[in-house]
Amino acid sequence: MQNPDEKPLRSFGFHTRSVHAGARPEPNTGARAVPIFQTTSYVFEDPESAAAYFNLQEYGNTYSRIMNPTVAAFEERVGNLEGAIGAVAFASGLAAQSAAFFTLLNPGDHVVASAALYGGTVTQLKHLFRKMSVGLTFVDPDAPENWKAALTDETKLLFAETIGNPGGNVLDIEPVAAIAHGHDIPLVVDNTFATPYLCRPIDWGADIVVHSATKFLGGHGTSIGGVVADSGEFDWSNGRFPVIADPSPAYHGLAFHQTFGGYGYLMKLRAETLRDLGGAMSPFNAFLFMQGVETLPLRMERHVANAVTLAEWLRDRSEVTAVRYPGLDDSPYSSLTKKYLPKGAGAVFCFDLAAGRQAGQEFIRAVELFSHLANVGDAKSLIIHPASTTHRQLDEEELAAAGIGPGTIRLSVGIEDVDDLIWDLEEAFARIA
Amino acid sequence: MRVSPEHQDPETIQRILHQARTVAIVGLSPNELRASNFVGFYADRHGYEVIPVNPREDEIMGFKSYPSLADIPGTVDVVDVFRDPGAAVEVALQAVAINARALWLQFGVISDEAAEIAKAGGLDVVMDRCFKIEHARYIGRMHWLGFNTRVITGRRPGHLL
Numbered sequence: 001m002q003n004p005d006e007k008p009l010r011s012f013g014f015h016t017r018s019v020h021a022g023a024r025p026e027p028n029t030g031a032r033a034v035p036i037f038q039t040t041s042y043v044f045e046d047p048e049s050a051a052a053y054f055n056l057q058e059y060g061n062t063y064s065r066i067m068n069p070t071v072a073a074f075e076e077r078v079g080n081l082e083g084a085i086g087a088v089a090f091a092s093g094l095a096a097q098s099a100a101f102f103t104l105l106n107p108g109d110h111v112v113a114s115a116a117l118y119g120g121t122v123t124q125l126k127h128l129f130r131k132m133s134v135g136l137t138f139v140d141p142d143a144p145e146n147w148k149a150a151l152t153d154e155t156k157l158l159f160a161e162t163i164g165n166p167g168g169n170v171l172d173i174e175p176v177a178a179i180a181h182g183h184d185i186p187l188v189v190d191n192t193f194a195t196p197y198l199c200r201p202i203d204w205g206a207d208i209v210v211h212s213a214t215k216f217l218g219g220h221g222t223s224i225g226g227v228v229a230d231s232g233e234f235d236w237s238n239g240r241f242p243v244i245a246d247p248s249p250a251y252h253g254l255a256f257h258q259t260f261g262g263y264g265y266l267m268k269l270r271a272e273t274l275r276d277l278g279g280a281m282s283p284f285n286a287f288l289f290m291q292g293v294e295t296l297p298l299r300m301e302r303h304v305a306n307a308v309t310l311a312e313w314l315r316d317r318s319e320v321t322a323v324r325y326p327g328l329d330d331s332p333y334s335s336l337t338k339k340y341l342p343k344g345a346g347a348v349f350c351f352d353l354a355a356g357r358q359a360g361q362e363f364i365r366a367v368e369l370f371s372h373l374a375n376v377g378d379a380k381s382l383i384i385h386p387a388s389t390t391h392r393q394l395d396e397e398e399l400a401a402a403g404i405g406p407g408t409i410r411l412s413v414g415i416e417d418v419d420d421l422i423w424d425l426e427e428a429f430a431r432i433a
Numbered sequence: 434m435r436v437s438p439e440h441q442d443p444e445t446i447q448r449i450l451h452q453a454r455t456v457a458i459v460g461l462s463p464n465e466l467r468a469s470n471f472v473g474f475y476a477d478r479h480g481y482e483v484i485p486v487n488p489r490e491d492e493i494m495g496f497k498s499y500p501s502l503a504d505i506p507g508t509v510d511v512v513d514v515f516r517d518p519g520a521a522v523e524v525a526l527q528a529v530a531i532n533a534r535a536l537w538l539q540f541g542v543i544s545d546e547a548a549e550i551a552k553a554g555g556l557d558v559v560m561d562r563c564f565k566i567e568h569a570r571y572i573g574r575m576h577w578l579g580f581n582t583r584v585i586t587g588r589r590p591g592h593l594l
């Protein structure tokens with residue numbers, strides 16, 4: 001059947017796609033790097049084209065709050081790496097999440113979420129959903145039956161992180177996705193800590209994947225951004241999602257799922273939610289994120305190798321009572337790590353100091369190379385005391401659910417020489433002794 | 434329902450899009466909000482000759498509408514189907530009878546029987562794919578909305594898009 005004039009398409013590997021996906025040479029200039037299209041808007045060819053773009057009858061650029069060619073290159077790249085049908089980028093990870101939820105939910109709906117989430121996400125879910133009149137139940141994510149027990153007739157999605165921040169809970173994606181699908185609802189997964197290099201949740205049944213691109217995708221701590229990718233497989237016309245399937249009052253009666261099929265959710269996410277809530281990614285940030293993603297596989301390999309070495313080293317220290325890295329073979333998540341994260345369990349993990357809160361703060365004061373700041377996923381090694389910073393808004397019970405104690409320290413292991421990182425921690429232990 | 438990869442083959446799709454001139458759209462709706470109308474509008478805009486097949490209308494988008502494929506006077510390259518899966522078999526038989534070159538079944542129009550009939554009649558078959566989206570994928574515009582075109586190339590496109 002093959003036409004001899006055409007080169008057969010190939011299933012390109014992950015490294016190749018990290019460098020190429022979404023970035024064809026620019027046709028007008030031949031520029032090989034994706035240009036930064038620093039423009040708010042786009043000149044229409046003629047009035048008919050303008051109308052066609054606004055009606056979504058034709059794919060075309062109109063206004064950079066809704067789409068931008070530099071941002072599109074980043075979106076396609078992430079969508080490609082996640083094995084998704086496409087992606088929509090946002091100004092931050094939290095903007096991406098809130099837009100993903102906002103598109104799916106109506107007042108009266110209900111969401112079941114993992115209790116072991118990034119603290120900012122816990123806060124977002126609680127406050128955003130209260131204002132949207134959406135019910136919310138947090139569950140211990142580790143046992144799939146907990147998810148099932150929390151379902152109600154109104155439940156419209158399940159939400160969890162591939163690797164929980166900072167407890168390191170590895171999500172058993174397959175059974176949780178099966179529970180979601182048994183209830184005719186999607187599983188939404190935050191894949192920030194794993195990145196598509198270590199795990200592709202869609203391969204295991206997840207429907208929608210969100211990212212804080214701020215972390216490992218960007219990889220250099222330069223820019224805030226987020227992205228939502230969709231498998232395109234969920235049947236929004238199953239009767240439970242009139243919000244996607246019915247003619248939309250916000251888009252002159254367009255029925256997004258019927259008209260765009262598997263692309264309907266992303267079309268609605270862009271053409272309505274991004275248009276209306278407005279949290280667009282800037283083209284300059286998209287450019288930096290794309291630079292980051294080009295080296296994602298290389299960096300992740302080094303991040304993981306350094307994290308394993310540090311975790312094993314810390315496990316043997318007398319000052320440390322526990323190291324919660326799912327990549328350790330004595331981790332309770334070890335079998336889930338082998339299944340879902342065979343290339344490694346990321347590079348963010350916590351350990352507990354026997355001496356508690358005071359020692360935790362002293363330790364942070366004592367390190368030299370590790371930077372004390374509220375971020376993860378930088379090429380540079382980072383350290384923080386979650387109970388007094390990132391997870392400060394959580395009460396005792398929520399802290400425990402997220403796996404955070406008073407003496408818990410979170411590391412984001414960078415790509416430096418691992419001997420230098422060990423030297424730094426060793427010196428810090430000596431200084432607080 | 435899973436569709437055989439044979440019926441979503443990228444090379445077949447590109448060849449059909451490249452070689453086709455006339456596209457008969459079975460079930461083309463005059464309603465501008467329907468998917469079929471989106472595809473008809475798009476195909477016309479991109480230079481294909483659109484032939485509506487809809488017994489309830491005389492004219493759609495300014496083109497004469499025919500009650501069935503058999504009523505179309507000229508040749509038809511692609512028969513693009515927006516009907517219930519149950520109606521696909523009859524359309525496939527007609528598509529073979531008029532010597533169309535390809536049977537294209539849109540999103541949700543999944544019928545292995547229709548595909549077998551068309552294939553046996555020498556037609557290329559595409560199933561559960563959208564004509565508009567596939568065209569936009571390969572000419573590059575779909576990329577502008579962040580969709581995964583799966584196109585990977587280091588070559589500069591030879592023509593302006």
Ligand SMILES: Cc1ncc(COP(=O)(O)O)c(C=O)c1O
Pocket residue numbers: 092093094095118120121161165190192193211212213214224225226375376
């Ligand atoms: C797992 C996870 N998800 C989401 C976010 C939020 O991302 P952003 O800060 O880009 O809004 C973070 C940020 O720390 C995170 O760690």
